[in-house]
Amino acid sequence: MRRAILVIGATVVGLVGVLSFHTTPAKLTLGSLSAGTTPRSATTTTPAGASPPTTGPPPPTPTTVPAAQGPTTTSPPTTTAPATTRSATGPSVNYNFGLISVTATVSGSKLTNVSIASLDDGGSPRSQSIDQQSIPILKQQALQAQNANIQGVSGASYTSSGFQQSLQAALSQLGFK
């Protein structure tokens, strides 16, 4: 049976432990239902931990639909990722301590670099200290996790979600699942 995938990475809410919302605007990342013979596996998602999603063939014609989201540059969807180096920047995503935006660089079907396009953590010492510790780690995790074919990471937390969302949006723009 033929399946293409469609994934919604929607981000939600503050809840729990320590609460108060930073409701990130819902973001629909729609991999269009073109005729891929690909199984669902091409998870265009935003696991909260550390994974630019997975292996498998590139997703069919992704279209990024930033619902209620600010200035995302919707870059041209490509059907097959050519083996060239391309970059895209995800939207600024509200995370626990502020706003973060991530740039992804891919070469062919490989994620080769992840960098912070912008970061506004409000400048408080605590935010800064957490960001300084966690962001290099998140970058490293993202690069590592691409080979692990995983759909989520357990034990990661706050900052990582915003990071992952923005990263995922950037990857979607590149037609990179």
Place this chain on the structure above:
Amino acid sequence: MGTIVTIDVYVDAGKSVDRLAAHVGRARSVLHRADDIFSTWKADSPMSRLRRGEAMLDQMPPEVAGVLDACRAARMLSGGWFDPWALPGGVDPTGYVKGWAAERALGALRMPDVAAAVVNAAGDIASFGGPAPGQPFRFAVVDPFDRTRLACVVEHTGAVATSGTSEQDHHLIDPHSRRAASAVASATVTGPELGLADALATALAIGGPDVLERIDALDGFEALVIGHDGDRRWTCGFPWAPESAPAAVNLFPTPIR
């Protein structure tokens, strides 16, 4: 502070996508409602009023009694290592509510047009379905000593909760001594349902080996602990992904004790 929850929805080719946004919207509503009721940071939330003794249980939304019942069960199953009644400031079911709410949000996505879904509440994961038909999800556990690394990968569709590796100081309070404590560097619990898995992971991070034995005896739940010395212990049925499984010679090492 808040928790960001990500929701991933998987859809089979040819199925309508028209209602997906509505499904996700309902999942969001579930989370918001849970926060409105149970937030201990909102002074006027029902839970906060209950904690201050300004309202009685029968004045609470119906979810509260259910959650407290589940907390009692989790307390019993964990041998008292998870105990919302032993925390400073009055009963605080937060350690259960996060997983419970994520699990309920997942429930809102169980629709005919949704093939699979993952709700990841800041590292505690609820899921159904799989990345492809017949395949379980694969989730990684962060290495508590080097957060740039993954400690292992599990293959498991359902709940995965990890305690003890937060980038925040996790407030793990030993209900017996009422002091901050953690017996191990990281505690991961897999199971069919995230509320209990989350509570058990908290208990396991505080109680260590004693709780591991209790989880081993629970149907459907498995656990892995990584000690402060890096030593790993796990229950017999822990759902290792093939590449993470302990070497054959070690297949049945004293998992617990």
